[in-house]
Amino acid sequence: MADITVFTARRVRTMEASMPTAEAVAVRDGRIVEVGTLENMAPWLDGYDHEIDDTFSDHVIMPGFIDPHLHPSMAAVLLPMEFTTVVEWDLPWSDIGAVGGRVELLDRLIELDAKLEPEAPLFAWGHHPIWHGEVDRETLNGISATRPVIVWHRGYHSMIVNDACYRWMDIDLEAARRHPQIDVDRGAFFETGLGVAYRHMNGFLLGTERFRAGLDRMRQVIHHGGQTTIGDAAMGMYGFEDEWEHLKAVMERPDTPFRIQLMPFDMGPLGDEESDEAMIERILAYPQRNTHRLRFSDHVKMFADGGFFAELLMLKSPGHLDGRHGEWMTPPERFERVARAFWNAGLRIHVHCTGDLGVEMVLSTLEKLQSERPRFNHRFTFEHFGISSAQQVARMAEVGALASVNAYYVYELSRAFADHTLGYERASQMSRLGSLERAGIRFAVHSDFTMAPAKPLNNAWVAANRLNESGEVMCANERASLDAAIKAITSNAAYVLGLEDEIGSLRWGKQADFTILEADPYDVGAEGLRDIPIWGTVFEGEKFPI
Amino acid sequence: MISSVEPIPVTVLGGYLGAGKTTLVNRLLSGDHGRRLAVLVNDFGEVNIDVDLITSHDGETISLQNGCVCCSIADALGESLDRVLALDPAPDQVVIEASGVADPAKVAAYGYGWPGCRLDAVIVLADAETIQAKAKDQFVGELVTRQLRGADLVLVTKSDLVSPEVLDSVLDWVRSIAAVPVLPVSRGEVDSEVVLAMSRSDLDVGSARVVTRGTSPLTDAEAMFETATLALPGPVNRARLEAAMSLWSQDVVRVKGIVWVAEADGGNAQPHVVQRVGLRWSIEPATTNIDQETEGGRLVVVVLRGTLDAAALINDLVDAE
Known part of the structure; x- marks a missing residue:
């Protein structure tokens, strides 16, 4: 085998300002030795045994896409389920059309019931009353009298089941009847009532075989999206060591064409049982167990306010449209104490943060830490960034914060949140990107999969267009430029993960990770980003077609 | 389970x-x-x-x-x-x-x-x-x-x-x-x-008497509350019991015990578990057999120190013999 492989292409899009485009990339041992033209590469090619690979002569080579924030473990629970959401999902094993209303939902359930093995429970994820109306136990008894049928809310907020599911769960219905958040007649479990349901289902959902099959589907999803690096933004949600074993078994294989940057978090297994010093010591030791594809570093995750889909964001005045309240996931005092310990230990902090009061709490903490012990290059990152103000963005710029934004909120939620949760002004400006760009703040966009599809081009498309599922443009002034949207899934995503010297653009010395497209996004323009076909990827110099 | x-x-x-x-x-x-x-x-x-x-x-x-x-x-x-x-x-x-x-x-x-x-x-x-x-x-x-x-x-x-x-x-x-x-x-x-509620061990056969066993570790001078056991001389009319639960002063912080409750339509009085914390109270039929120590049962009351008038509380429930 040759020492050097040279991949030639219709165009190489480097995402390096010094040389934005090129004709070829020379690779040795999984790393780039030179980007440019065959002619300029002569000193390398004359000196070493090499081969020219022109597989991509009609394609565009991009830096491998990066999704810095998703959750393989949550996906492993969800991906074995059936999807019935109001938006379409293009998954590697099937194209799933949008389920737009109540009738469509019931039709889909009937269809799935006919397809599945007789005894298998039918888990359907994606119900949302705003679109699908109410579904109850009797409705689901109509789907099947013998098969457990479970309809799960899009934001994991409730679960509706049929009588066969009650039998399968072996649940004490008289006890359940006393629970204020279980409606036995309707077959509905909410909030703490969900805890009762999970205890009868977790053995099934988290069983090793099913969980690993779900992780394997996740592997396919990541490859199909064109990602070559992803960030697991809360490693250990279902138990740290279990997840580690599952990840090693499923992901650490020669045919896995991506690496996972693992971020431990400050709750649960890492949180309250030990001192902050002991927690930090533990976090700093995690990289010792790194494998080739599974890697810890000095990045750590924290949580401010509640989930965005679940409408638990903490808001400044005027609050929620219907007067409901959000939730702190971490008490502000504890947040400040732990953040200070992480900051002073030199860790790089990422904070889940959804509402403008959440942003305010996190930002004021960061301002305090900056004044106590100034740091540069700290990579403090606001994750999700649902609702914020332009004034907060200006302060973020002052203290050197970054953002990793779920732009997709705009697509699926902006109209529904305008009508039901926030009113139009705030809803139209969710996931603001134009302000970040104007303030010079580097940002990534992420999927938080399964909150959004794990398709970087789709997320960049939402970022650059701000079109929602109803076809409206929501706050054109908060669109990202085409260039910023592409950087948000390549070079700036690498920067957010602290990996900018290794991935995110194409130049000498970097990993030979490419996403191979049928067209150059800079030619296609913002409108067409999500429709660009992906040939496949190259991971560390090896081709992985889709 | x-x-x-x-x-x-x-x-x-x-x-x-x-x-x-x-x-x-x-x-x-x-x-x-x-x-x-x-x-x-x-x-x-x-x-x-x-x-x-x-x-x-x-x-x-x-x-x-x-x-x-x-x-x-x-x-x-x-x-x-x-x-x-x-x-x-x-x-x-x-x-x-x-x-x-x-x-x-x-x-x-x-x-x-x-x-x-x-x-x-x-x-x-x-x-x-x-x-x-x-x-x-x-x-x-x-x-x-x-x-x-x-x-x-x-x-x-x-x-x-x-x-x-x-x-x-x-x-x-x-x-x-x-x-x-x-x-x-x-x-x-x-x-x-x-903080201590009426619990199942209090309801074990023959142990209704032990509802008073919780003892304050504080000296009298320091204690904020005092505890008393009301021995009821006879069954308590349900309406009267409910009225007491609603109306007793908030100085009565907690009430717990077993009361033989007489219903308006007559019949034998039946033992009930009675609980009151703040404004939340309940009167539930006892489902465990309980020895009847007194005619009407016993209630433990925890009250703010200095406010206890046990006779008055009993009088609210049962007429003096």
Whole structure:
């Protein structure tokens, strides 16, 4: 085998300002030795045994896409389920059309019931009353009298089941009847009532075989999206060591064409049982167990306010449209104490943060830490960034914060949140990107999969267009430029993960990770980003077609 | 899984960080109250138990010589609850220390909804020195106020650290937020009797008499509360009992016991479990056989020190013989 492989292409899009485009990339041992033209590469090619690979002569080579924030473990629970959401999902094993209303939902359930093995429970994820109306136990008894049928809310907020599911769960219905958040007649479990349901289902959902099959589907999803690096933004949600074993078994294989940057978090297994010093010591030791594809570093995750889909964001005045309240996931005092310990230990902090009061709490903490012990290059990152103000963005710029934004909120939620949760002004400006760009703040966009599809081009498309599922443009002034949207899934995503010297653009010395497209996004323009076909990827110099 | 018929009382301790929940938990765990309490806490690190009292520590659960256990919630309240409900023998009572940012009224759903449990009370603690400032805080003000509104009983802690005038104004302010009994406590010394519910061990055959065994570890001079047992000379008319539960002063902090209740339509009086915490009360038929020690049963009352008039309370229920 040759020492050097040279991949030639219709165009190489480097995402390096010094040389934005090129004709070829020379690779040795999984790393780039030179980007440019065959002619300029002569000193390398004359000196070493090499081969020219022109597989991509009609394609565009991009830096491998990066999704810095998703959750393989949550996906492993969800991906074995059936999807019935109001938006379409293009998954590697099937194209799933949008389920737009109540009738469509019931039709889909009937269809799935006919397809599945007789005894298998039918888990359907994606119900949302705003679109699908109410579904109850009797409705689901109509789907099947013998098969457990479970309809799960899009934001994991409730679960509706049929009588066969009650039998399968072996649940004490008289006890359940006393629970204020279980409606036995309707077959509905909410909030703490969900805890009762999970205890009868977790053995099934988290069983090793099913969980690993779900992780394997996740592997396919990541490859199909064109990602070559992803960030697991809360490693250990279902138990740290279990997840580690599952990840090693499923992901650490020669045919896995991506690496996972693992971020431990400050709750649960890492949180309250030990001192902050002991927690930090533990976090700093995690990289010792790194494998080739599974890697810890000095990045750590924290949580401010509640989930965005679940409408638990903490808001400044005027609050929620219907007067409901959000939730702190971490008490502000504890947040400040732990953040200070992480900051002073030199860790790089990422904070889940959804509402403008959440942003305010996190930002004021960061301002305090900056004044106590100034740091540069700290990579403090606001994750999700649902609702914020332009004034907060200006302060973020002052203290050197970054953002990793779920732009997709705009697509699926902006109209529904305008009508039901926030009113139009705030809803139209969710996931603001134009302000970040104007303030010079580097940002990534992420999927938080399964909150959004794990398709970087789709997320960049939402970022650059701000079109929602109803076809409206929501706050054109908060669109990202085409260039910023592409950087948000390549070079700036690498920067957010602290990996900018290794991935995110194409130049000498970097990993030979490419996403191979049928067209150059800079030619296609913002409108067409999500429709660009992906040939496949190259991971560390090896081709992985889709 | 739950073999006994009487559900286990679940008491929720709420309140923002620093309100004194952990102090109370430490006191409950090490107290000489004769109950097997299972206390679910968010943070083991804060629990401070004399190591000599610990009989085992398996990572998730600490067992103590006095029969109490302390169990870490670690993100999964339902799992922790199941773990302590499965203990053999089962605990007399479960106390959940809600997280400082939780809405205790929501956590209470685990009490009245979880299989094998019943909600005893939501007790919210408030720090006399800081509660009013916290209620104005931009990040947690709304939450702190909501916590108080969800209480059946509010304990204003550290009341010895503020002047009597300030304490009075704090108590009035809390009462303006939460229309429930609001009681000052000092030096972290909450009488555990305020927290202890009527439990299944009290209902074991022949043991109705032991409902009074909870003893205050405090000296008389320090105690905030006093406890008395009312021996009822005869059955209590249901309407009269219900009226007393609704109307008794808020100085009567807790009521618990077995009462033989006579219904309006006659028939034999039947034993009922009676519970009252703050404004929350219940009268449920006892499902366990109970020896009838007195004609009417016994009620334990915990009252603010200096306010006890046992004869008057008995008179509210049963005419003097």
